[in-house]
Amino acid sequence: MANRRATQADVAALAGVSPTAVSLVLAGRTGTRLSDTVQSRVHAAAAELGYRPNLTARALSTQRSHAIGLVSDQASVSPEASALIRGALRGARAHRMTVLTAETEGDPEIQREATEALVDRGVDGLIFVASRSRVITLPEAAMRTRLVLLNARIAEDRLAVLPDEHNGARSLVDLLAQAGHRDAVAVIGAGAPELEPDVTFTVKRRLEGLWEGFAAHGITPFATVPEAEWELSTGYDGMRALLARETRPKVVICLNDRLAFGASRAIHDAGLRIPEDVSIASFDDDVIAEYVQPQLTTVSLPYVRMGELAVELLMNDDSAPGEHLVDMPVHVRRSVRGLAPTEQG
Amino acid sequence: MANRRATQADVAALAGVSPTAVSLVLAGRTGTRLSDTVQSRVHAAAAELGYRPNLTARALSTQRSHAIGLVSDQASVSPEASALIRGALRGARAHRMTVLTAETEGDPEIQREATEALVDRGVDGLIFVASRSRVITLPEAAMRTRLVLLNARIAEDRLAVLPDEHNGARSLVDLLAQAGHRDAVAVIGAGAPELEPDVTFTVKRRLEGLWEGFAAHGITPFATVPEAEWELSTGYDGMRALLARETRPKVVICLNDRLAFGASRAIHDAGLRIPEDVSIASFDDDVIAEYVQPQLTTVSLPYVRMGELAVELLMNDDSAPGEHLVDMPVHVRRSVRGLAPTEQG
DNA sequence: GTTGCTTGCTAAGGCGCTTTAGCAAGAATT
DNA sequence: AATTCTTGCTAAAGCGCCTTAGCAAGCAAC
Numbered sequence: 001m002a003n004r005r006a007t008q009a010d011v012a013a014l015a016g017v018s019p020t021a022v023s024l025v026l027a028g029r030t031g032t033r034l035s036d037t038v039q040s041r042v043h044a045a046a047a048e049l050g051y052r053p054n055l056t057a058r059a060l061s062t063q064r065s066h067a068i069g070l071v072s073d074q075a076s077v078s079p080e081a082s083a084l085i086r087g088a089l090r091g092a093r094a095h096r097m098t099v100l101t102a103e104t105e106g107d108p109e110i111q112r113e114a115t116e117a118l119v120d121r122g123v124d125g126l127i128f129v130a131s132r133s134r135v136i137t138l139p140e141a142a143m144r145t146r147l148v149l150l151n152a153r154i155a156e157d158r159l160a161v162l163p164d165e166h167n168g169a170r171s172l173v174d175l176l177a178q179a180g181h182r183d184a185v186a187v188i189g190a191g192a193p194e195l196e197p198d199v200t201f202t203v204k205r206r207l208e209g210l211w212e213g214f215a216a217h218g219i220t221p222f223a224t225v226p227e228a229e230w231e232l233s234t235g236y237d238g239m240r241a242l243l244a245r246e247t248r249p250k251v252v253i254c255l256n257d258r259l260a261f262g263a264s265r266a267i268h269d270a271g272l273r274i275p276e277d278v279s280i281a282s283f284d285d286d287v288i289a290e291y292v293q294p295q296l297t298t299v300s301l302p303y304v305r306m307g308e309l310a311v312e313l314l315m316n317d318d319s320a321p322g323e324h325l326v327d328m329p330v331h332v333r334r335s336v337r338g339l340a341p342t343e344q345g
Numbered sequence: 346m347a348n349r350r351a352t353q354a355d356v357a358a359l360a361g362v363s364p365t366a367v368s369l370v371l372a373g374r375t376g377t378r379l380s381d382t383v384q385s386r387v388h389a390a391a392a393e394l395g396y397r398p399n400l401t402a403r404a405l406s407t408q409r410s411h412a413i414g415l416v417s418d419q420a421s422v423s424p425e426a427s428a429l430i431r432g433a434l435r436g437a438r439a440h441r442m443t444v445l446t447a448e449t450e451g452d453p454e455i456q457r458e459a460t461e462a463l464v465d466r467g468v469d470g471l472i473f474v475a476s477r478s479r480v481i482t483l484p485e486a487a488m489r490t491r492l493v494l495l496n497a498r499i500a501e502d503r504l505a506v507l508p509d510e511h512n513g514a515r516s517l518v519d520l521l522a523q524a525g526h527r528d529a530v531a532v533i534g535a536g537a538p539e540l541e542p543d544v545t546f547t548v549k550r551r552l553e554g555l556w557e558g559f560a561a562h563g564i565t566p567f568a569t570v571p572e573a574e575w576e577l578s579t580g581y582d583g584m585r586a587l588l589a590r591e592t593r594p595k596v597v598i599c600l601n602d603r604l605a606f607g608a609s610r611a612i613h614d615a616g617l618r619i620p621e622d623v624s625i626a627s628f629d630d631d632v633i634a635e636y637v638q639p640q641l642t643t644v645s646l647p648y649v650r651m652g653e654l655a656v657e658l659l660m661n662d663d664s665a666p667g668e669h670l671v672d673m674p675v676h677v678r679r680s681v682r683g684l685a686p687t688e689q690g
Numbered sequence: 691g692t693t694g695c696t697t698g699c700t701a702a703g704g705c706g707c708t709t710t711a712g713c714a715a716g717a718a719t720t
Numbered sequence: 721a722a723t724t725c726t727t728g729c730t731a732a733a734g735c736g737c738c739t740t741a742g743c744a745a746g747c748a749a750c
Contacts, residue, residue: 007706018730023708033728055465056410057706060401060735067445067466079632082427089448093455098462100412101446103434110438117443120400121412287424288633352736363700368738378698402736405705695748703740710733718725 006049015045022046026053059122067098068314069118072129073106073136079287080303081131084150087307088127094308095315097124112139119145125314128152129307133162133202150310151303153201153323160323161310165205166212168299168328172253172281173213175330179338181251181279184222185214188238188263189255191224206255206283222249230255235262243270251279251336257286257298264292264335275337285331294334297341302326351394360390367391371398404467412443413659414463417474418451418481424632425648426476429495432652433472439653440660442469457484464490470659473497474652478507478547495655496648498546498668505668506655510550511557513644513673517598517626518558520675524683526596526624529567530559533583533608534600536569551600551628567594575600580607588615596624596681602631602643609637609680620682630676639679642686647671 008026012019017038024032025042045051059065070088072081085101092099100123102114118126119141126145130136130152138147138154149160176185190196193207214221223245225238235254242249243266254260260282267278274280274294282289285300306326313319332342353371357364362383369377370387390396404410415433417426430446437444445468447459463471464486471490475481475497483492483499494505521530535541538552559566568590570583580599587594588611599605605627612623619625619639627634630645651671658664677687 009706019707020709020730020732021728024729027708033726035728038729052461052465054405054467054706055462056401056405056467057735058708060399060405060705060737061707061709063735065401070446079424079427082424086448089446090450093447093459098466099446101415101434101444102438103431105435114438116397117400120397121443122399122401353738354736364737365700365702365739366698369699372738378696380698383699399736402705403738405707405735406737406739408705691750693748693750695746697746698744700743701741703738705737706735708734711731713730714728716725716727718723720721720723 005054006046006051007054008051010049011042011045011051014049015041017042026051063122065098065122065124066096067100067121067123068092068311069100069102069115069121069123069126070129071102071104071111071114071118071126071142072131073104073111074131078131080284080301081129081151083303084129084307084310087304087309088129088150088311089307090304091308091311095311097311097315108137108139112141115139116141127310127314129310133200135201146314148310148314150306157322159313159319159321161306161313162202162323162325163301163306163328164325165202165328166209167325168283168330169206169209170213170216171328172283172299172330173210173217173219175332175339176251176253176279176281176336177213177217177219179336181336181338182217182219184247184250185219186222186242186249186252187224187255188235188242188252188259189225189230192221203255210253222247230259232258232262232265235259236266237262239263239266240270243267243272249278251281254280254282257282257284257289257296260296260298261288261292264296275335279336279338281336289331289333292335297333297336297339298331299328300331302328350399351391351396352399353396355394356387356390356396359394360386362387371396408467410443410467410469411441412445412466412468413437413656414445414447414460414466414468414471415474416447416449416456416459416463416471417476418449418456419476423476425629425646426474426496428648429474429652429655432649432654433474433495433656434652435649436653436656440656442656442660453482453484457486460484461486472655472659474655477545479545491659493655493659495651502667504658504664504666506651506658507547507668507670508646508651508673509670510547510673511554512670513628513675514551514554515558516673517628517644517675518555518562518564520677520684521596521598521624521626521681522558522562522564524681526681526683527562527564529592529595530564530598531567531587531594531596532569532598532600533580533587533604534570534575537566548600555598567592575604577603577607577610580604581611582607584608584611585615588612588617594623596626599625599627602627602629602634602641605641605643606633606637609641619680624681624683626681634676634678637680642678642681642684643676644673645676647673 008019008022012022022042025039100118104111126142126147127150129150133151136152153160192211254263260280272278281297283299285298289296289298332339334341353364353367357367367387370384445463449456471487471492472495474495478496481497498505537556599608605625617623626642628644630643634641634643677684679686
C-alpha cells in the first residue's frame, strides 16, 4: 500500500513522453513547443498517478530551496515574540515558502549550530528574531547569507525590522494632548531620554518620542518614576509613590503594560477610578491589557506585521538596506478620559 | 568573496583522493580499509576548505531528510501551545533534527496545503499540534506518513501525546483531602462527568479524575457552577453565585486558571481573603497563575515535556501506538490553606 | 607459477529534478 | 533538388551526495 511516490519518470512512462517533456509541461513553461496533445497527456498522467514533485530534488537542481530559516532566541517563550513568528509564517505562506525553525534559548553555541544547520540545508535566507529589540551578534555562517533581523539590530548595516517607537510614542502624547491632557502627566518606567543612558535603543526611541511630544504640546511631565525592572510590583510601587505626592497625577503613561497593570491596581486600591480620576496609557498591547478594568489604552507593538515584513524584505531582492520601521498604532480603549475607544471595551 | 561552498569533490581534489574516499572518511565509516594517511589528508582538506555537507543532496541520496514537519493549528497564538512547540524544538535538537513549521490558523485548506508541502519536502515525520486537546481531522497526505499527534487525537489509532488529565485531577483532590479539605468543596466550570456529555474528551477525563477523587475521599462537591465559556467574567460570576449561598465554600476548584482569576477577584471584592477564608486551586498553570495574589495552586499542563515526547515517539521506530499520557504535576502555591508551597510564592 | 585472498582505493550509477543542446521530420526558401 | 528554417520533441549532463561493485597490487597458498 505504501507504494513509492510517483516521479516524473513514472508520469513520462505513463504519458508515453520523455521526462523532459513532463518537467517542461508541469513547470508550465511557455515557449516550449510541446503540442497540446502532449500537454494534456502529461497532465492526465500526473493526475492519475497523483504526482507531486520532490522538492528536495528540485532544490538540489535549482539551487533554490524555497525555504527560509527562522532562528529565534527564545521567541516562542514570550507571547509577544510568538506573534513575530506568526507573522513570519504568514508572510512565508504568502510567498509559498517553507519555514525551518530553530530556537537557541539564548545560547550562542546553539545559535551557531542552528544557523549552520539551516545554511547546510540551503535555505534561501535567514531571519533572526529577538524577543526584545536588541543589538545581537550573529554566527559567521549567517553573514554569508541573505538575512533579515526581526526585532533586532546588529552592528553591521543589514536589513532589520523594528517597531517605530519614536512615532508611536509621539502619537500617544499627541492623542492625550488632543484629549486635553496637558498637565499632571506622569511617566512610570523611565525619565527623560537624556537621563537614561543605559536603556536599550528601542526604549530610548520610545522616550525620545514621548519627550518630543511633551515639548511640542508644552507638557512638563509632572513626575517620573524610573524603575529598573518593568514588573507588576514596580508599577504598583511607582504608582503609590506618585499618589503620595501633593498633586495627584491625572494621566499616567506606563512604559509597558505590566507596569500599567500594577499601577492600575494601586489606583484601585487607593479608592480611585480609571479613567475618571486617573487616566492611564501604556505600551506593548500585551494580552494583559485586556485583563485590566477598564481595558488599557496602549501603543501596540505590531509584531505580526513585523514578521510579515521580514519575509517580504527577505524575498525582495532590492529591499532598501538598513532599518525598516513599522507603525505602532495606538489602541484606544477606555482607560483614558476624553478619548473615544476605537474598539469595544 | 561569496565563492561557492566547497563540495566533496573539492575536498577530494585537494586531498588527492577520490570523492568516494572523502564521503567514506567524513561519514566516519568503519570497516572501510582506508589508510590513516588518507583519512588525515581528507580531514585536513575538509578543514582547510571549511567543507560542510550539502544536506539537500544528502537527503536526496539517502531518502532521509532528518527533518520533521510541525503543523500547528494556531499554536503560536496561545502561550500554552507555544510551549508545545518549544518542547518539540528542544526534542528535535536533541535528535539533531530540523523542524519545518507551518501554521494553519484553523483553516483545513491551509492545513492540507501545508501538510502536502511538508511531505513534498520529504520530512521524516509529521507532528500535528492542537492548541486545545481536540479530536482533529488530518489531510490524506498526512496519513501515508509517520506522524504524531500532539495534544490531539484523531479517529484512527495513531501515536498521540496527551496530558494525563485523569491522574492530574485525581492527585489535586488527594492533595486537598490530605490538607484536610473534605467539605465545603466547590467546582467552577463544570459538574459531575456524567452530567457533562458535551465536553471535550480531555475535560471529561479531568472531571472523571476529580469525581473519582471526591468519591475516594468521601467528598460531596458542595456546589458546582457549570459555565460554558471559561473566561474571567464567568469565573467572577460563578464565584459570586457561590458566595451568595447559605454555606460559603472553603475550597474552590476552578477548571482553568482564567476562571480562577475571575473567582479570585470576586473573593477579594467580597472582602474575603485567599487562602484564609477560601482556598482556590485550578488547572493549566497559565502565566496568569502568577498574576493573582496569592499565586495560584494549579495542576499544570506539561506542554514542554509533551512536545519533547512527541519528537521522541516520532523518532523511535517501535513506539507503542496509541495514546501516551504525560503527568500533570500539581504546582502547589499559596492559594490553598494547609498546603506548603513547593515554590516561592 | 597459477590460483585465491586480503588490502586499499576508485568508478560509476542512482536519488528526482532542471536545463541546455541537439536531433529528426516537415515546411519554406532558393 | 539542395539548403535553410521551423516545429516538436528528447538525450544527456549536472546538482552534491551515498553506495555498490570492482580493480590493482601484494601476499599467501597449493
